[in-house]
Amino acid sequence: MPQLTFALNHMTAPSLPLDAFFALAADLGIKAVEIRNDLPGNAILDGTTPADVKAAAQRHGLTIISINALQRFNAWSAEREAKARALIDYAEACAARALVLVPKNDGTGRADGERQTNLMAALTALKPLLDKAGIIGLVEPLGFEICSLRSKREAAEAIRSVGGEGTFRLVHDTFHHHLAGEPELFADLTGLIHISGVEDSGIAIGDLRDSHRVLVGPGDTLGNVEQIKALIAAGYAGPLSFEPFASVVHDLPDPKTAIAGSIAFLRETV
Structure with missing residues (x-):
């Protein structure tokens, strides 16, 4: 049985102030966190300085594995x-180790040829900026049909084409992997796994949205356990980062117990 390690994305409990979110991770025995730049009234948008974020993480014994995210990264301008x-x-x-790179997801830039050209241009421009700072770029294809980068194969090919294997890694998001329907895993290029589950089996794959994403448990329909097992078997050794978007998770009065339950489930089944 593999020794799983976990991370906590601030989207798991977005109403918690940063210090309370860090405390939650530490109380769960989680050592790695992802902070976000899209939570109104919270760090980073509230003006919290990076020095304060770094000090808070150190105080709780945490490593910031990413900032999530540079949106529309492949619409370079x-x-x-x-x-x-x-x-x-x-x-x-x-002292964050990586920056998540999210493609535009509005139905534009999807044409064959156009999307590859846009992706290459963005990676080429980002590479020297990331390299200078010693920051990894985590490219996250999204499985939504309207997304301009659904395929991890296209992302992997572009990364290799720009000589970016030392700069860029892929995010394997279990939700988006399921939606995209692309069987290949690219474990050798995977830098992070985002995990969330869907328990409503009555929703067509094309109709699934972030609002359906809950913590991973026995009722999951996305095949999280199978995906994680396959990635570990193929050599992935990094953390599994919780990223549920559903309001039923965000509104939990006791998120610690719920997250601990999901951790226990995955440790028992993966």
Whole structure:
């Protein structure tokens, strides 16, 4: 049985202030966290300095494995570059190890040829910025049909084409992997696994949304256990990071007990 390690994405408990979120992770025995730049009224959007974030993580004995995320990274422009530089600087200053890169997800940029060209341009521009700061770029294909980067194969090919194997890694998101229907895993390029489950079996795959994503348990329909087993068998040795988006999780009065239950389930079944 593999020795699983876990991480906690702030989306698991987005209403918690950063210090309370860090305390939750530490209380669960989790040593790695992902912070976000899309939580209104919370760090990073509330103006919390990277020095304060770094100090809080150190106080709780945590490693910040990523900032999540540079959105629309493959729609490269002067504005996107400025946003990337700001997030990379923040990541470096707070001692985050990586920056998650999320593609545009609005139905545009999906044409064959166009999407590959846009992806290559973004990776080429991001590589020197990330390398200078010593930050990994975590490319996260999304399984939604409207997304401009659904395929991990396309992402992997682009990473290799720009000589970016030392700069970029893939995020294997169990939800998006299920939606994309792409069987290949690319464990050798995987830098992080995001885990969440779906328990409503009556929803068609094409109709699944972030709001359906709960903690992983016995009722999961996404095949989390099978996906994780396969990735570990193929050589993945990093953390499994909880990233549920459903309000039923966000509104839990006792998230610690629920997350601990999911950890126990995965340790028993993977």
